[in-house]
Amino acid sequence: MISQLSWKVGGQQGEGIESTGEVFSIALNRLGYYLYGYRHFSSRIKGGHTNNKIRVSTSQVRSISDDLDILVAFDQETIDVNFHELREGGIVLADSKFNPTIPDNVNVTLYAVPFSEIATDLGTSLMKNMVAIGATSAILNIDPSGYKEVVQDTYGRKGIEIVEKNLMAIKKGAQYLQENLEFTREDMYLEEADGKRKMYMIGNDAIALGAIAAGSRFMAAYPITPASEIMEYLIKKLPQFGGVVIQTEDEIAACTMAIGANYAGARTFTASAGPGLSLMMEAIGLAGITEQPLVIVDTQRGGPSTGLPTKQEQSDLMAMIYGTHGEIPKVVMAPSTVEEAFYDMIDAFNIAEEYQVPVILLTDLQLSLGKQSVEPLDYHKINIRRGKLMTDELPPLENKEYFKRYELTDDGISPRVIPGVKNGIHHVTGVEHDMTGKPSEAAGNRIEQMDKRLRKLSQMKFNTPVYKNIKHEQADILLIGFISTRGTIEEAIPRLEKDGLKVNHAHIRLIHPFPTEELIPLVETAKKVIVVENNATGQLANLLKMNVGHANKIASLLKYDGNPFLPYEVHTRSKELI
Structure with missing residues (x-):
């Protein structure tokens, strides 16, 4: 049995690839598994290769897997484009309609299943995706009845007959694999999940x-x-x-x-x-x-x-x-x-x-x-803060003056009112202005208003400007990233540690104002700093050099071909950079 599985379905855009992945993953999520899915799709409404790669695990996962256990193919292009991801001993489930083929001399098993034929016999070839889900269920040793609730939620608005036909398509897909292909692959059976429902x-x-x-x-x-x-x-x-x-x-x-x-x-x-x-x-x-x-x-x-x-x-x-x-x-x-x-x-x-x-x-x-x-999600963490917003009637203004909406303050934050608040009248304009909002090009006023606005940056406080996974006082490598690279970096770290390297990780969650003070000690105590980012010019690395220094030890690990990083890429390329 396995605790983690990588599954991908592919075909032409517009033939139900997304719904196939949705029904499959939602059902497994409701069984208590952790999932991570990523869709590769074309910038067109219909046509062009598309696929949905879904990782299933008994523990939290936040990245795409390096390889692939099962590939579900609705056309030969799906096999040709994605075959290289399959691991040794992997499985291709393909619609027999297009006479699928796989390269010779590889340790991968092809199961040709009549997805379209079974679906057509049930009423429409559109249900071939449900047949494919059924065949997948047989491989994973999952009871097809586990999809009932998801199919009802997905197709219930179309009527009970459509729901029943889709459930039958799943059942027929599983039966075909079990009865006609003498399928026994316990190495593909998924370990039981914790059964706890999670958001997806x-x-x-x-x-x-x-x-x-x-x-x-x-x-x-x-x-x-x-x-x-x-x-x-x-x-x-x-x-x-x-x-x-x-x-x-x-x-x-x-x-x-x-x-x-x-x-x-x-x-x-x-x-x-x-x-x-x-x-x-x-x-x-x-x-x-x-x-x-x-x-x-x-x-x-x-x-x-x-x-x-x-x-x-x-x-x-x-x-x-x-x-x-x-x-x-x-x-x-x-x-x-x-x-x-x-x-x-x-x-x-x-x-x-x-x-x-x-x-x-x-x-x-x-x-x-x-x-x-x-x-x-923990809704008790929600805290609404509206700052210096004033909604009640204000004291009368003297000498018919306007409200000082842009009043000079020590923290740079002026009192704010909304239209209709009595005695809160003021000008609003896109040109430089004085404290009441009236246009002013006076040099002294310009300096005062600019300084006031910019003072806000030094006052700002944030909960978690940097996510840190710091295991070593002196690290061989400090990996730095932002946004979606976090899961990939986290998965690459144990591999680097297995190679004998001491690795720390900092993920920047506040880009501006830059969290310089938090990053300085991490950079200073690392022999090499590797910045992982999906662009061609190393923008995050350049910000790090501008704000923290130590440019001589900062290296960029870049990818800009339109695809996300994979864990093995961070692992192997990090070693090349040290």
């Missing part, structure tokens, strides 16, 4: 749920991969809480609408990817100079321009810090797990209001769309 979600779902928990009741956004699921989730959920989502004409409108709603006192945000963030830059500057809270989610993808819209990359880092013209205080956060995405989204709203600044929650495609098992 993508990072975008966690972000959307975090927004609801934070009290956000309005989202303005324009659809874009890989951020659209945030909007789609909230379109369904926000109305249940009295909220609304507006699909705007473009990202510029989305960002300015979010600024206006925040000015009115609502907690609101927008979400996009690199191309959308480029359009938002001027508006982010407006939020900075008017000191309006603003939360933006940037789900990074391959660039530049349209680039690789459905592929992994982490190349927006410098743009999120320095993209706006002029100088404004800004916060850039980077959660590294689905759980952190939920809690950090709540913190993003709190920080935006407490310090009256734009806050960018930086994710990447792997975290945003990768689906994984999550322990139940």
